[in-house]
Amino acid sequence: MNYQIPTNVDNLISQAEEEHLYFKLIEQVNKDFHLANESVDIPLSILPFEFKNRVQDKILHLIQHKFGEYLNLLYIIDVSEAEVKKLDGSDLIKLSEQVAFLVLKREWQKVWFRKYY
Secondary structure (H helix, E strand, C coil): CCCCCCCCHHHHHHHHHHCCCHHHHHHHHHHHHHHCCCCCCCCCCCCHHHHHHHHHHHHHHHHHHCHHHHHHHHHHHCCCHHHHHHCCCCCHHHHHHHHHHHHHHHHHHHHHHHHHC
């Protein structure tokens, strides 16, 4: 199976569903947010668009109210610092959307590699 880098959140979630790894992705997100002491407690029964929104809302909250914890979360998840620095931070909603994608993309890589390697 060749790893294909998702181009957006919808593409990423579709890949996760196709590979039967959607639940593993949710578990990984819950685990890493918990490790950062910022639990999101996402249920496995969540619909994909709600999952994406829950992660994005949590990230927006962290950016606005707990910036140190936000940076810690990115560090624990191992989101590329270079990719985050490329983002335009002038619109926090848009920024939280883009960071949520980077977070989910990194979590997806972990889940995918664990299955295939």
